[in-house]
Amino acid sequence: MIHPEHQRRAYLQAMGIDVWLPRGAPEPDEPEIIASDVAATGGLDWEELRQCVADCTRCELAESRIQAVFGVGNQDADWMIIGEAPGAEEDRRGEPFVGRAGKMLDEMLRAIGQSRTSVFIANTLKCRPPNNRDPKPAEASACRDYLERQIALIQPKIILAVGKIAAQNLLGSDDPVGRMRGRPHDLNGIPLVVTYHPAYLLRSPSQKSKSWSDLCLANRLVKESAA
Numbered sequence: 689m690i691h692p693e694h695q696r697r698a699y700l701q702a703m704g705i706d707v708w709l710p711r712g713a714p715e716p717d718e719p720e721i722i723a724s725d726v727a728a729t730g731g732l733d734w735e736e737l738r739q740c741v742a743d744c745t746r747c748e749l750a751e752s753r754i755q756a757v758f759g760v761g762n763q764d765a766d767w768m769i770i771g772e773a774p775g776a777e778e779d780r781r782g783e784p785f786v787g788r789a790g791k792m793l794d795e796m797l798r799a800i801g802q803s804r805t806s807v808f809i810a811n812t813l814k815c816r817p818p819n820n821r822d823p824k825p826a827e828a829s830a831c832r833d834y835l836e837r838q839i840a841l842i843q844p845k846i847i848l849a850v851g852k853i854a855a856q857n858l859l860g861s862d863d864p865v866g867r868m869r870g871r872p873h874d875l876n877g878i879p880l881v882v883t884y885h886p887a888y889l890l891r892s893p894s895q896k897s898k899s900w901s902d903l904c905l906a907n908r909l910v911k912e913s914a915a
């Protein structure tokens with residue numbers, strides 16, 4: 689696992705910022721990592737990125753996962769769906785959204801004429817948090833550039849952030865989903881729509897109509913970008 693202090697220094701080094709330490713400052717007792725470990729995904733192609741994610745030890749989730757879950761679908765997709773993190777079934781199978789929530793997501797995709805093979809599905813975290821707890825902010829930030837590289841490689845026409853964790857991390861917001869959904873956002877020039885997580889829709893089916901209007905909004909934004 690990477691010590692947060694090493695990670696901070698590596699980011700600073702990668703940005704070309706000299707890191708000055710007071711004489712005698714205690715060293716974190718984790719092994720040193722090199723800047724390129726955390727800041728060099730920028731030039732990676734798909735296979736290199738996939739390998740990097742598979743081998744990742746940036747946070748403690750590397751110790752408890754069965755495998756990292758990279759993402760699945762069309763690498764030239766118009767639609768990119770971003771969820772939270774793998775659950776137990778996803779960790780076992782190495783594919784995102786394969787449990788009950790996955791079936792719900794499949795239905796949502798079918799409703800807009802898409803499928804698991806036409807879109808690209810990824811998560812905010814590539815590894816399963818134990819007992820399905822929420823991702824820690826440090827885990828999300830350690831994983832962030834993998835997701836950013838995936839977005840840069842795909843260049844989707846629309847990003848659909850499903851659920852609070854994806855939406856808050858992507859938009860750097862603390863707002864609840866109810867306040868973020870229903871309107872277009874912008875992620876570095878890519879339109880982004882927030883909607884409820886499929887697992888939430890399973891628990892609260894009365895919210896499905898709102899999710900449907902979010903999907904329609906996203907569909908409209910894709911069409912507008914093609915016009």
Ligand code: URA
Nearest residue numbers: 771772773774784785
């Ligand atoms: N929930 C998510 O957010 N992602 C998955 O891959 C599975 C369930």
